[in-house]
Amino acid sequence: xxxxxxxxxxxxxxxxxxxxxxxxxxxxxxxxxxxxxxxxxxxxxxxxxxxxxxxxxxxxxxxxxxxxxxxxxxxxxxxxxxxxxxxxxxxxxxxxxxxxxxxxxxxxxxxxxxxxxxxxxxxxxxxxxxxxxxxxxxxxxxxxxxxxxxxxxxxxxxx
Numbered sequence: 001x002x003x004x005x006x007x008x009x010x011x012x013x014x015x016x017x018x019x020x021x022x023x024x025x026x027x028x029x030x031x032x033x034x035x036x037x038x039x040x041x042x043x044x045x046x047x048x049x050x051x052x053x054x055x056x057x058x059x060x061x062x063x064x065x066x067x068x069x070x071x072x073x074x075x076x077x078x079x080x081x082x083x084x085x086x087x088x089x090x091x092x093x094x095x096x097x098x099x100x101x102x103x104x105x106x107x108x109x110x111x112x113x114x115x116x117x118x119x120x121x122x123x124x125x126x127x128x129x130x131x132x133x134x135x136x137x138x139x140x141x142x143x144x145x146x147x148x149x150x151x152x153x154x155x156x157x158x159x
Contacts, residue, residue, distance in 0.1 A: 004118035022054025085138025113152035
């Protein structure tokens with residue numbers, strides 16, 4: 001299965017909000033050239049079996065069933081106070097149970113004005129089939145909105 005990597009502008013925006021990326025639970029050696037997380041887990045490490053701490057950047061696998069598990073694990077770490085803040089990049093599948101769960105724990109969400117063109121291993125952009133959403137969980141939703149509004153519409157949770 002081919003891997004796709006998040007363009008650096010989104011990673012830099014996440015770093016500007018989080019300060020440091022402590023954990024990237026769904027990553028690869030190639031992705032870490034951009035993400036530069038203190039701790040990251042590859043498919044071989046199985047991030048679902050690992051502890052997530054601090055500030056988390058996550059672009060989880062979008063496979064049905066697997067993405068649900070990553071969102072559920074994030075929620076457990078947020079509730080357990082292991083994760084201080086998180087930024088999660090996902091497809092904007094707003095009707096799914098996992099998206100509703102992610103949105104319900106988010107303090108702000110950004111809906112990019114255009115589809116994110118993820119990069120292949122050669123650094124060439126792909127042609128995404130649907131749009132994305134970027135969720136923020138943490139205490140600084142104003143900073144998130146200021147930073148991510150350059151990509152599209154951002155809103156704060158009503159909770």
